[in-house]
Amino acid sequence: MPLMDHLRELRNRLVKAMLFIAAGTVVGYVVHDPVWAWLNEPYCSLPAEVRGGEQGCDLVFTGVFDPFFVAFRVWLIVGLAVSCPFWLYQLWAFVAPALNGRERRYTYVFVPLAAVLFVSGATLAYYITGIAMSVLFGFAPEDVMPMITITNYLGYMTLMMVVFGLGFVTPLLVALLNLMGVVTHEALARSRRMILFGIFVLSAVVTPAEPLSMLALAIPLILLFEAAELFCFVNDRRRRTNDDLAGLDDDEISPLDDAESAADAEPKR
Secondary structure, three states: OOHHHHHHHHHHHHHHHHHHHHHHHHHHHHOHHHHHHHHHHHHHOOOHHHHOOOOOOOOEOOOOOHHHHHHHHHHHHHHHHHOHHHHHHHHHHHHHHHOOHHHHHHHHHHHHHHHHHHHHHHHHHHHHHHHHHHHHHOOOOOOOOOOOEHHHHHHHHHHHHHHHHHHHHHHHHHHHHHHOOOOOHHHHHHOHHHHHHHHHHHHHHHOOOOHHHHHHHHHHHHHHHHHHHHHHHHHHHHHHHHHHHHOOOOOOOOHHHHHHHHHHHOOOO
């Protein structure tokens, strides 16, 4: 299509996606209270002596508009999650005409798998935040009481869940790039030490300044990267075998068959 037709198509897809997200935000408005209680559970589950209060969660706000902004962010998070299949379909419908048959088959497998990995990472972040806050609050002097604002807490929770979710999806992208021929196992093997070091550095940067969250993100990422590297090794080996056999004539014996014939020709003792 001409460029203007592409832009019109993109505009229509974005408008439809925004309408679905707006409808999901309305759902978020309805279920705001249980969702906020769920997000607030890691902090509320901390012991009272750690939170510095006898009862309640003791979250505070310092701005006039802070309660509305926090509530709106919760509505939007729910809206994005609820309408995810619909706006992802709009993205897929815009990109799909440019993909060939093989690339489309990859997306059918990798998109659901990416969703599972993202949810797994976000779930791990949800359960690790309570332990991380307990460790962080332990550095406070005994006569100091924490007064965490709702904006600060929600930002911390969403950041942790998004970072862990995207981190879990990254090794899957490495496997996808290998299938497309962009990344090879040899390149990954040469850079393994730098990649592992980079995982630890990135985990230390994007998580709070305590070792528990860093290790909770770094160790699963290393395991997923090793699984992706193993996949790249198997796929590259299969690709080389297919390339070697692709150049043979229909009547030519493959190297494997030739080796078997030579073995059969040896005299038995």
